[in-house]
Amino acid sequence: MGQYAGFRELPQNKAVEKWLDSYYHVFSAIQSEFSKETAIKVLNLSQEKLCLYPYEMRAAARVLKAGGTGKDILQMIVEGTLEDPEPVVPEHCEKGKIEEADTWSCNTETLDCILRSVRTWQENPEIPLLYKRGDSLAEQLFNACLELLQYEFEITSIPKSDYDLISEHAFFLVNSYQVLEPEDIDLDAIFECFNDAKINERMIEAENRDKKEKVSSISGKSEKKR
Known part of the structure; x- marks a missing residue:
């Protein structure tokens, strides 16, 4: 779509690889900073048709960690507040700590679906x-x-x-x-x-x-x- 990671134009395959690298690094950072469970929740936002830019995902993770939902994140996108380094968490979100998962329990079916979608987009976006x-x-x-x-x-x-x-x-x-x-x-x-x-x-x-x-x-x- 003419949007390049780092604003540097690349051949299509390389451009897609660059985006996937960016997503990989931000998922790793979310997993380390918050929890595996929160990283899974961010990943599963795709099931709600919420496809975030890498620079929005850490803020989204903070909202989900506090008990927020995809609807809260969508509202923040509309308001233009999701990019904030320290976004204001909606008041109704629970402030309690979410227990960390011991294992990476991400649904493999979800991952397969995302990978298939990426391949389809590459073939004919x-x-x-x-x-x-x-x-x-x-x-x-x-x-x-x-x-x-x-x-x-x-x-x-x-x-x-x-x-x-x-x-x-x-x-x-x-x-x-x-x-x-x-x-x-x-x-x-x-x-x-x-x-x-x-x-x-x-x-x-x-x-x-x-x-x-x-x-x-x-x-x-x-x-x-x-």
């Missing part, structure tokens, strides 16, 4: 809709594709392979003089950019869902009239 920042015709066409996905189909993330493919098609349409000016950026040109993209299946699902909702709405109104 799902990324948010990142708009192009330039004003060229190809970039305008590309951004029009993302706007259609977001506002017409309510799709906010796509596989990186689709992102690259849509971009390539947009530049091809401009370079082959099929799109010559902003007025040429119509639905036909936009849908041409989606050729061979896996995102098409989700677009069809969204269209079918909308049709069913409209039919259901019309049926409901007809029933009321009767």
